[in-house]
Amino acid sequence: MDTDNLTKRIQAGLALDLDNEIHRISQFIRSTLRSKLHRRGLVIAVSGGIDSSVCLALAVNALGVNKIYALLLPETDSSSSSTALGLQVVKHTGVSYEIKDIAPTLEAIGCYEQRDAAIRQVFPEYNSDWKSKIVISGGKEGAINHFQLVVQTPEGCILKKRLALKEYLQIVAATNFKQRIRKNLEYFHADRLNYAVIGTPNRLEYDQGFFVKNGDGAADIKPIAHLYKTQVYALAKHLKLPDNICNTIPTTDTYSLEQGQDEFYFALPYQQMDAALWCYNHQIPSEQLAQYLHFTDAQAKAVYRDIESKRRTTAYLHTPPCMIEDIF
Numbered sequence: 001m002d003t004d005n006l007t008k009r010i011q012a013g014l015a016l017d018l019d020n021e022i023h024r025i026s027q028f029i030r031s032t033l034r035s036k037l038h039r040r041g042l043v044i045a046v047s048g049g050i051d052s053s054v055c056l057a058l059a060v061n062a063l064g065v066n067k068i069y070a071l072l073l074p075e076t077d078s079s080s081s082s083t084a085l086g087l088q089v090v091k092h093t094g095v096s097y098e099i100k101d102i103a104p105t106l107e108a109i110g111c112y113e114q115r116d117a118a119i120r121q122v123f124p125e126y127n128s129d130w131k132s133k134i135v136i137s138g139g140k141e142g143a144i145n146h147f148q149l150v151v152q153t154p155e156g157c158i159l160k161k162r163l164a165l166k167e168y169l170q171i172v173a174a175t176n177f178k179q180r181i182r183k184n185l186e187y188f189h190a191d192r193l194n195y196a197v198i199g200t201p202n203r204l205e206y207d208q209g210f211f212v213k214n215g216d217g218a219a220d221i222k223p224i225a226h227l228y229k230t231q232v233y234a235l236a237k238h239l240k241l242p243d244n245i246c247n248t249i250p251t252t253d254t255y256s257l258e259q260g261q262d263e264f265y266f267a268l269p270y271q272q273m274d275a276a277l278w279c280y281n282h283q284i285p286s287e288q289l290a291q292y293l294h295f296t297d298a299q300a301k302a303v304y305r306d307i308e309s310k311r312r313t314t315a316y317l318h319t320p321p322c323m324i325e326d327i328f
Contacts, residue, residue, distance in 0.1 A: 003291045006284065010275050010292070013282070014230050018238040021231075025223050026062035032221055033063075039196040039220070041067030043189045045182050046097070048085025050248055051200040051224065054232050057239040058223055059198060060093045069189055070097035073182045075106055077256040089245055098189075102181050111177040118170035122149050122161050129154045133255035134163065134171060135263045145306070152257055175254055179215025187218075196220035203228050204273055208307065209314020210265050217317055228278065229270040267306045268293075276303050 033039050042059045046052045059068050070093075072086045083099070090097040106112060112128075119126045126132070131152040136145055147163040149171075163171075186197045199219025201211055206225040211217035224232055229250070236246045250261045250270055262269045268276060272293055279289045290300035 003288075006279075006288050006292050009282075010278055013278050014228055014274060016227075016231050016234060018235060021227075021235065022058065022061060022239070025058050029059065029062035029221065029223055033196060037196045037220055039190075039194055041069065041193060041195040042198050042221070043069045043071065043186050043193065043195045044198040044200070045071045045073055045186055045216075046086045046090055047072075047253060048082040048087075048089065048245070048248070049250065049253070050229075050232055050236055050245065051202050051205075053085075053089045053241055053245045054236050054239065055198050055200045055223055056089060056093055056095070057236075057241055060095060061239070065094045065096075067195075068093075068095040069193060069195060070095050071182075071185060071189065072097060072099040073102050073185060074099070075101065075103040075178055076112065077254065079251070079253055079258070082253050085245060085248065088242055092242055100185060102178070102185070105181050106177055109177055109181070111174050113174075115171050115174035118167045118174070119149065119151065121167050122163060123151050123159065126151060131256040133257035133259040133264070134168070135160075135259070136265060145309075150257060176212045176215055178254060179212040179217075183215050183218050190220075198223065199225070201225050202232050204266065204270065204277060207277065208266065208310040209317045210261070211317065213317045228274040230274045267303050276300075277307060280304055280307050 029042070033042070041063060044052065044056050044059060046056055056068070056070060070090045072083060072090070074083045087099075116126065116128065119132055123130075133150050135148050135150055137148055147168050148160050149163045149167070150158065150160045152158050183197075189195070190197045197218070197220045199216065199222040201216070201222060202224050203226055205211055206222070224235075227235070233246065252259045252261060252264050255264075260269075262273070266273045275292060276289060279292075286300040286304055287297045289295070289303070290297045293300065293303075295303075
């Protein structure tokens with residue numbers, strides 16, 4: 001298959017009948033709430049990113065503004081632009097909302113303390129005036145994935161060192177407090193209102209395990225988990241969300257240094273990652289993907305291996321509690 005034909009196949013595979021998809025998701029939300037969850041409405045945490053914004057708009061389309069409650073849950077490391085975008089989208093949709101700064105809770109529970117202690121094992125001089133993030137390296141080049149810790153001094157100097165497993169795990173474990181505290185607040189309001197909680201992962205995130213177990217992975221309904229990121233962006237425009245929401249670049253909004261999702265987790269930017277995952281799911285040979293991405297065959301094979309590796313290593317995140325025998 002030549003590159004032009006593969007391009008057409010990928011474009012066709014990722015194309016959506018947008019009106020039909022909105023109708024299908026809206027029907028799914030209504031029927032699931034009514035016949036399965038037995039809840040009156042939906043709670044959603046809004047980050048200002050594309051996924052939560054689209055989920056909010058879909059929820060409003062399905063149920064109307066009076067049955068949606070939105071939460072904006074910033075903390076110390078959140079970008080100010082995230083809160084601004086989140087405010088814009090909740091005001092655009094007209095839903096009731098609340099802003100709750102979760103930093104004091106995270107401080108009390110030891111999130112920042114435990115994270116900083118691990119960072120100081122790598123950079124002893126690190127303190128709260130510095131900024132930091134974790135970046136992934138190696139996978140696309142065919143090497144074993146490894147993580148690097150990037151820090152920025154108050155003077156703007158960037159330093160980078162390879163991160164050992166022990167420190168990596170502690171930084172991630174501490175950071176996961178953020179998603180879990182947010183989810184606690186979502187379920188408080190869901191219980192208070194007799195609502196269900198929306199989860200906002202797209203297909204890339206759900207398939208590749210880019211979520212925190214019992215954090216942002218916990219939800220009663222996940223309306224876009226079947227959609228590639230490209231399709232979510234297409235829905236955002238069709239739903240007439242504000243332009244700066246539709247054009248937002250995916251970030252983790254978790255570390256104090258700005259961090260793209262492809263820096264931290266995915267092997268590629270989302271447009272290429274969508275194509276790679278679609279090709280993998282449709283058994284497209286790696287050499288054809290390589291031509292499409294303008295990669296070497298070795299690089300394309302490495303991307304496929306990374307997809308497989310992430311599915312294996314994150315299977316635990318999808319696993320329900322293990323029991324000796326089924327009860328129901």
